[in-house]
Amino acid sequence: MAAPEQRIGARVPRPRRLRREAWGFAVGSFCFLVGAIPFYAEWVGGVGVGITFFVGSVFFTLAAFIQLSLSGRRVPRGGTSHADFWDWWAAAVQFAGTLCFNVSTAVALAAAVADPTKLGAGWRPDAFGSVAFLAASAFAIVATKDRGELWDRDARTWHGTWLNMLGSIAFAVSAVGAYVDPDTGTLTSMFWANLGTLLGALCFLLAALLSRRTIGEEPAPSE
DSSP, rough: OOOOHHHHHHHHHHHHHHHHHHHHHHHHHHHHHHHHHHHHHHHHHHHHHHHHHHHHHHHHHHHHHHHHHHHHOOOOOOOOOHHHHHHHHHHHHHHHHHHHHHHHHHHHHHHHHOOOOEEEEEEEOOHHHHHHHHHHHHHHHHHHHGGSSSGGGSSSOOHHHHHHHHHHHHHHHHHHHHOOOOTOOOOOHHHHHHHHHHHHHHHHHHHHHHHHOOOSOOOOOOO
C-alpha cells in the first residue's frame, strides 16, 4: 500500500494541468479580444492582427488539448457515466474547432502578408470552427446537468458552461457577419463581424478566469 504522501504526490499533476488549461484559454481569449478592437487593428495593421489571432488560436488549441486529455483520457465506452460521456465529446469537438481556427488564422495571416489592404485581412471566426464550438458548448451543458458524476465536479460549472455557449453564439454571429458576398465582394456586416468576435472572446476570457478561481483544491477521492 502506497504511503499517504505518495498518493498525494500522485495527484499533484492534475491541478497543475488544470491551471495551464485555464490560463491557456485566458491568454487565447485575450488575443482574440484585442485583435477584434478596431483601434488595435489600425495600429498594428493587417499582419499584426493576423499574428495576434494566430497566436491566440495556438493557445486555444493547447488548452483544448489539455482539457481533452483530462476528460476521461480515452474515448467513452461501456460504463462511462452520462456526464463524463458528454464531457469528453464536448472537449473533443472543441479541440477540433480550435484546429479549424488554427487553419483559418494561418490562412488569414498568409493573406494579410500577401496583401494587408485586402478586404477582411486579419481574421474572423470561420463557419467550421464556430459550428464546432456551438456543438461543444451544447454537449458541455448536457454534461453539466450531472456535475456530481464528472471525473471532477469543477471540470464543468454552470457559469463557465453558459459563458462559453454565449461566446460560441457570438463567434457564430461574427462568422455570418464576416461572410464575403461573392457578387459584391463586400462583408455581410463588418460591425457584427468585429462585435461578434470581441464579445465571443470576452465570454471565453471570463469563463477561463472564473474557472481559474475554482481549481485550487484537489477534489476528494471517491469512496
